[in-house]
Amino acid sequence: MTDLQQLKNIKLDYEDNIAIVQLNQENSKVNILSRKMMNEFVPVFNHLKNDDNIKGIIVISAKPGSFIAGADINMFESVKSRDELYQMSRNGQEIMNQIEQSSKPIIAAIAGSCLGGGFEVALACHYRIAMNDKRTGFGVPEVKLGLLPGAGGTQRLLKNLSLSDALDLILAGKEIKAKKAKAMGLVDILVEPIRSDVQDIEEQNIEYLRSIAIRKVKEIVVQKPTKRKFGLMENIKSIIMLNSYVRNYILSQAQAKVMSQTQGLYPAPLKILDVIQQTLENGSKVGLNAEAEAFADLAITNEAKALISLFHGRTECKKNKYGKPEREIKTIAIIGAGAIGAGIAHVSIDKDFQVILYDTTSSALYHGQSQIIKSYQNYIKRNRITSTEYSRILSNLNCQTTFDNLEKCDIIIESVFEDLKLKQNILNELEQYIPEHCIFASNTYILSIHQIAANSRRPHKVIGMHYFSPVDKVELLEIIRAKQTSDNTICTAVSVGLKQGKIIIIVNDSPGFYTTRLLIFSFIELFYLLQEGLLPNDIDKATKKFGFHIGLAILLDSGVASRVAIGQLPPKSNSIAT
Ligand SMILES: CCC[C@H](O)CC(=O)SCCNC(=O)CCNC(=O)[C@H](O)C(C)(C)COP(=O)([O-])OP(=O)([O-])OC[C@H]1O[C@@H](n2cnc3c(N)ncnc32)[C@H](O)[C@@H]1OP(=O)([O-])[O-]
Known part of the structure; x- marks a missing residue:
């Protein structure tokens, strides 16, 4: 029995007859539904449920940027049997059901990531208030771990959304921002953050959110909220959904999309479709069991293990092991306004870097600038940014054909042709x-x-930063350190890359580094296959079936091989540095 005076991951506060359950996972940047957290949450919840003095409950996080990041991913890896995984899902479902069935109103006050099991908690609560800021996002990313939402998430999303919207969220695992979640009916109230430059603004925003949640729960205690009224379109949609022909059509379309995107190589999306079909045909009791069975089946697959390992790898690649740079980087100059140079500018200007984009001719510069402007205009069309944000972002871009203002630069990123002499000359001139x-x-x-x-x-201030095209879409950044490169230079380059939203590998300065070297070996194999008489088309089909995003032969044809041929290979030593 947990002693409520000895809680380590939850702070329990009261205001009048309202209980505030403040999650604050010990020694962690994010809150997760770990065993330690659940061992406190469940007794706290049972205590509040049975305390007649308590009329309403608020679940909120003390951590800026994180409501709850889901169940503890490490927990799945430590489980030994499929039965245990099935039971884990069943227990999760049971806790969510108890939250939902509580006679006292429970409000989730959400600021920061609300993902996976965290979103399942929020969905089980009776009311959701969310901070309308960049860090608040909702999603069920389990599919990216080779899993599915296993604590009733498939069921509650189906209840709250149209079939297509639910499929969209569960199958893609994508995150939606608070404003969209509100428009979809997943959030009841949006809270605008306090805009100010004071240092502890995030803590102040949490306090503000908490005060609004307290006010709301007090209102609900007095007067139960009326159920959300569905609009005409939503009503039409749900009537159509009763028709099995329409349902099956939507499911078969979703299945066809999954097959074309994954070649059937990932079991999770197919299991998700199966669970949803069973739910629609037989109701939520069968659906919940199907969800738990599927969760257990998936969590023991090699695919889930590999994807979870990828999550850990990505997390490592988001860290700067070199500490903090000696100086804050404010101004970046990019030399070369080609597709990659413009792409680097693109991922920098929205992170509040001042960017100087340089090229030798106005027409080259114009091309690069147009590429950036077009992408950001597209973001406005897709409601990703407002026109005010657009103007602010674009004001960080300065395009020029002279070396003016370079004395203000903290970092130069040169992105010209792969010509050693040219790169050496640029470096010497810019110095x-x-x-x-x-x-x-x-x-x-x-x-x-x-x-x-x-x-x-x-x-010692020279380093390699290898970006991949299209820079605004490919997350990887390969940083190359030469023997003479100083630690502060590496640290600075990593901090710039991280701020640009990249995941980073740091490699030694050896032929082909890491990524090009991998490619070379694939191409050598490809040449053997072509010599043996295989057709490029067949090789493409086979490589795509194996899981490559694009066929190897077409990749070769795209000009990569000729670019690769510039270097001196084969490699001599192992290039991975960290
Ligand atoms: C029955 C259950 C059903 C349920 O449906 C299943 C699930 O919920 S499955 C879960 C579905 N949820 C997801 O798939 C979300 C996974 N998480 C994320 O996508 C990002 O971490 C997040 C966006 C939340 C924050 O990004 P950021 O601000 O760049 O921060 P960061 O990424 O650098 O992480 C900081 C530290 O937290 C750690 N850690 C984080 N989450 C988890 C976790 N769930 N678990 C364990 N650890 C987790 C992370 O490893 C790192 O540790 P360390 O020791 O410092 O290296």
């Missing part, structure tokens, strides 16, 4: 203009950073 602290990064997939820095006055 006349840039300040002493400025670091120089070369965007190269093959040329030696050591050689690029051969004539540099400060080679």
